[in-house]
Amino acid sequence: MIILNADGSVHATYNSFGGFSAVGDNGANGNVNSVTRVIPQAGEKSLLVVGSFTKFDFRTANRIVRITYP
Helix, strand or coil: CCCCCCCECCCCCCCCCEEECCCCCCCCCCCCCEEEECCCCCEEEEEEEEECCCCCCCCCCEEEEEEEEC
């Protein structure tokens, strides 16, 4: 997963090398069912992602993750 700037270029300070995965399926990707922009608080930008994945960016996510980016 990557974050893009308004001009379509890759955002320089956000990278996710781990992606979404599901335990027990030999490392295959978990499904993402919904992505929602969270209402900004104090200028932060974030997304709420829900699906059948159990890990995001090599960390336990249990089917839901909030991703905050600059």
